[in-house]
Amino acid sequence: MKSYRKELWFNVPSRRAFINITPQVEACVRESGVKEGLVLVNAMHITASVFINDDEPGLHQDFERWLEKLAPHEPVSQYRHNDTGEDNADAHLKRQVMGREVVVAITNGKLDFGPWEQIFYGEFDGRRPKRVLVKIIGE
Amino acid sequence: MKSYRKELWFNVPSRRAFINITPQVEACVRESGVKEGLVLVNAMHITASVFINDDEPGLHQDFERWLEKLAPHEPVSQYRHNDTGEDNADAHLKRQVMGREVVVAITNGKLDFGPWEQIFYGEFDGRRPKRVLVKIIGE
C-alpha cells in the first residue's frame, strides 16, 4: 500500500469565497503514483469546507445567499460563540451545511469523476492563511 | 490490496425521489471479494445525493417537505444559476444538505451497519440517466 500527504495553503483576502482546487488535487494524485485507491481532501480548519459541486459563478452566488439565509453573519451578538471575542460563529455553522471533506475514488491513476464534478475549497472566515489536507492511500 | 469499481445507473421518472440502493451495494461488496476494507458510494452528478438514513416512507415525505422549505424549487427565477437556462439550482443546494457520498466499513465481507442503516440514492433533478459510483478498497 502506498500513501501520500500534502497540505494546500490558502489566504483568501475576503471573508468568504469558493475556490476550485481540482487541478491541485489532480497534481497530488499524479505525484502519488497511486493508480487504484482513495483520496481524502479535507479542510484542516473548522470555519472552512471542502465540497464537490458545479464550477458555475451563478451557483456560487446562490450558495453565498442561501448560506447567509440559513446561518446569517449579522448580528454577531446572536451567537454565544461570539461572546468569546470571535465574530465567526456563522462560519462554523455554514461549514456544517457544506461539509468538512470529500473522499474521491482514484481509478487508472485519475480522479474518478462524473461529468461536472469539481472540488472546491469553501472559505467562510478568510483573511488569514489556512490549509487543506490531501491524503491518498492505494496502490 | 484489492480494488473494485462499479457504476449503478438510475433513470428516475420524477424530478425527486429516494431509492434504497443497499442491495446493489451489498452485491458489489460480495463481488469484490473484499473482507476488510472501505466502500465509497457517491453520486457522480452534482444534483443528486447518496446518504444513509431510515427506510421509512413517512420520513422520506418529511425529507421532501423539509428540503423544499430549506431550498425551494419555485420560483426558479430566485436563483442566479437558473439564468444559465437551467431550472435545477435548488437541486444543487438540496444535495449539499443531504451529502454527496457515504463511506462504509466492510467487516467479515459485509457492510458493517447499525440496526437501521440503509443507503439511499437521493435524486433532486431526475428524468434522465444518472450514475452512482461504488469503489471498494481492502483485502
Add this chain to the structure above:
Amino acid sequence: MKSYRKELWFNVPSRRAFINITPQVEACVRESGVKEGLVLVNAMHITASVFINDDEPGLHQDFERWLEKLAPHEPVSQYRHNDTGEDNADAHLKRQVMGREVVVAITNGKLDFGPWEQIFYGEFDGRRPKRVLVKIIGE
C-alpha cells in the same frame, strides 16, 4: 494492509448532546498500530452524527439553537415519520445537517488534524444505548 474495528458505546441521559470523542479515537489509532492510513468514524444509528468542529461550549449552544430552528422537535405532529409512533423525526433531519461520519487521515501513527479539529458524537435522540463505529485501514 492492516485493519482495525471498534465500537464506542454511549448512553446520553438527555435527548440531545455533543460529546468530544477525540481521545477514544486517538486510543483506537494507537491500538491499531497503523502509521499511514484512514480512519472512518461513523454513527451506527440514524438519529445521531459524528462530526468535526470546535470544542467550545458557546458554539455547541449555537448548534443546538440553530438545529432547532432548521428542524424543530415540536410540534411532533408536523412530521409523517412520527405517525409511526416515534417522536424523533427531527433527529433524523438534524443528523443530515451535521453528517453521519468523518474520515480522518492517519500520518506517523496520529490523527492528522489542523489546530482546532476535534471529533464529536452528536446525539439527537438519546436516553438509550447507541454506538459509534471506528474502522481503520492502512499500514
